[in-house]
Amino acid sequence: MGPEGAANIIFRKEIMSAEDPDKLRKEKVEEYKEKFANPYVAAAYGYVDAVIEPGETRSMIIHALEISAQKDVNIPKKKHGIPPF
Numbered sequence: 506m507g508p509e510g511a512a513n514i515i516f517r518k519e520i521m522s523a524e525d526p527d528k529l530r531k532e533k534v535e536e537y538k539e540k541f542a543n544p545y546v547a548a549a550y551g552y553v554d555a556v557i558e559p560g561e562t563r564s565m566i567i568h569a570l571e572i573s574a575q576k577d578v579n580i581p582k583k584k585h586g587i588p589p590f
Contacts, residue, residue, distance in 0.1 A: 508541075508542040511541075512530070512533045512534040512536070513530065515533075516530075516533040519533070520533065
């Protein structure tokens with residue numbers, strides 16, 4: 506959902522009761538964009554590993570797939586077997 510839709514839902518009562526709903530809607534959309542709809546807020550909470558430019562997307566995906574292709578999965582043997590009864 507985009508910032509416009511989210512702001513319309515979150516601030517619905519305030520917008521509907523305002524004298525100038527269109528002006529308040531625009532203000533609330535901008536407020537929502539500043540507080541929530543940017544990658545830096547998510548990065549501050551640890552939800553983002555990296556912020557990359559759109560032109561770097563292909564090379565980042567290729568790099569991730571190359572690393573994944575070389576991954577060696579080592580599943581440990583069972584530490585304990587089933588004990589006799």
